[in-house]
Amino acid sequence: MSVTATVDVRPLVRNDSVHHSVYSDPAIFELEMDKIFGTAWLMLGHESQVQAAGDYFLTRMGREQVIVTRDAKGLVQVLMNRCTHRGAMLCHNPKGHVHSFVCPYHGWTFNTEGTLKSVPTPQGYGQEPSQVLDRLNLARAPRVESYRGFIFSSLAEQGPGLREWLGHMSSSFDDLADRAPEGELEIAGGVFKHVYDGNWKLVIENHLDGVHPNYVHISSVHVAQGAPDPGQPEKYSDISVRQMRQNGAPEPVWEAIGMWTTDWGHGYMGDYHSDSRLVVGLNNPVFQEYRRRLESRVGTQEADRVLGVTRWNSIIYPNVSFMSQFRQVRIVQPLAVDKTVVYTYNVRLKGAPDEMFRDTVAFSNVVNGTASWVLTDDLEVYGRVQTGLSNRQPEWVNLARGLGGDVPDVDGTLRGGTGTSEVFIRRQFGAWLRYMTEAQ
Ligand code: FES
Ligand SMILES: [Fe+2]
Structure with a gap:
């Protein structure tokens, strides 16, 4: 039994805002370790x-x-x-x-x-x-x-089964695993570990945030916009330019993307891009060889379906962010109320050409490495958010973007009315409150 078990957290979450202490109070962090990380999958x-x-x-x-x-x-x-x-x-x-x-x-x-x-x-x-x-x-x-090879564990004896708890999100794992010509994945290479000076929730919130790229990442967008055009089919090194340009997409693009969320706080960003805009080497011989191998196992129709899924980050609350397009898995480990470590793994599609995995590692370097063009911006802003949230005034953190426009959608999900709705954070705090107030 934790000494913090008597904290009443109900008043800290409103439908359009949360109290700053949920990010900055060490007592609440201890309760989260008991009630969320001590019970969830x-x-x-x-x-x-x-x-x-x-x-x-x-x-x-x-x-x-x-x-x-x-x-x-x-x-x-x-x-x-x-x-x-x-x-x-x-x-x-x-x-x-x-x-x-x-x-x-x-x-x-x-x-x-x-x-x-x-x-x-x-x-x-x-x-x-x-x-x-x-x-x-x-x-x-x-x-x-396990689901599709991914290992989950819970410290609680009782609770919903993994499949029930994943719900609609199992389709994001399917999207990732179905891309493998042999139908299986493997984590390969090493792991990037980066520590940031901020609460664990900041990274889980950030990965579905479609407003921040045009601000937090604007310097790299400008560099990419000035770079020579990528897209030579035989070239295999355009990831960074394409990704940065995509981060600089105009507001209507971000507003139009899909945002799906579930009762347990999971969610994903869909329709962020099509292969023609981002994935390296659509007309590249390596990609064509990959498609051929996939088709030979599942047929052309199924290969088209698999490759037509355009999800970006999927969040499995509370500790995972992953993406199928570039096959990255990020596991979030809270260390203290204001310190978090993230493990980033690269996933290899079994049966795909080796160059595909090189592509994955290159993307990891661009986006998830400690010297990347993207991660460094995010880590700086997490630190600034944490510093800001340690102020006692104003008391509340605003989460009202898109409130009232969220609509029920496929398979029990709630979808944001626009792609930049903060519905995913509101749903995460819905799950947060459920974990934090449930008797164990
Ligand atoms: S054997 Fe003594 S502490 Fe492990
Ligand atoms: Fe970012």
């Missing part, structure tokens, strides 16, 4: 990161540091990264392969299911050491499920 990664028994990687679930591994039976396990003896962090390397996890302090050894297998001099625990030691297996996340 959190995406941890992808099954390709733990292909073989004994493969593992480290990540976080709110405050908890966890090991994601595949056990000897082939099941994905999410183990708390804390030795059950005197509490040492059990595993230190960010990823690897083990037969068992051996604590660096006194050598307690756990198998990949988290079962304590051996301790030194067990007679120190009496005639029947098992009576003590059998209770000292690693703690495990109670629920682990």
Whole structure:
């Protein structure tokens, strides 16, 4: 039980605004770690990161540091990264392969299911050491499920199943996975990790925000507008110019895009661009080879359908932002009320030409790398927002853009009346309040 569990958060969320303290009060952050990150489904990664028994990687679930591994039976396990003896962090390397996890302090050894297998001099625990030691297996996340290979886990014993909770958003994962000529994805290469001085909600809000690019990213838009025209079919290096120009699209373009949201705070931006405007190499031989491979597996009609989906960022609240067009997955990890780390992974479409993955990595460098044209702008503004929100006046943060124009749409979604409606933030706070006030 947290000492913060008595904070009454209901008055902090209104239909058109939220109180600034939801971004800046450490007590509310602690409550979020209990009530949101301590219960919601959190995406941890992808099954390709733990292909073989004994493969593992480290990540976080709110405050908890966890090991994601595949056990000897082939099941994905999410183990708390804390030795059950005197509490040492059990595993230190960010990823690897083990037969068992051996604590660096006194050598307690756990198998990949988290079962304590051996301790030194067990007679120190009496005639029947098992009576003590059998209770000292690693703690495990109670629920682990996957969708299209993406691993989710929840620290709550009870709650909606993953598919029910994802709802309409499962179609965004389908959009990503269906693009693979072999029907499967893998996370490949390394991971970008960047820390910013701001609340975790800022990045989740920013990725569906269609107003900010023309302001936050205007310097790179200007550079791109002055650059030579991209588009030579044989060239494969136009990502940055195309992306920056798209960020500078005029207001009517942003107003016309689609914005869909769900009850659990998820959402996605659709119709942001068509391949002809952005995706590198539509007429490129590499892209044509990719299309040919996709068609040979699913047929021309299905390939047209798959490639005709024009979603941009999808948000799975509270900790994921991903996009199928350039195959990026960003996992958000809160560290403190004003500090957050984001892990960015690149996804490879199995069966696609290798150059497609190079394209993905290049996009990652342009948009998600710490020296990118885009991310650096956003990180600066997150810091400024956090500084502003630490002011006590004015008390309220305005979220009224598009209020009243939101309309029910396909599969239980609520759609913004325009593409720049702040409906996605209002829906995120609807989910926030639900998590924060639900009894556990
Ligand atoms: S703390 Fe892990 S073996 Fe002692
Ligand atoms: Fe941005």
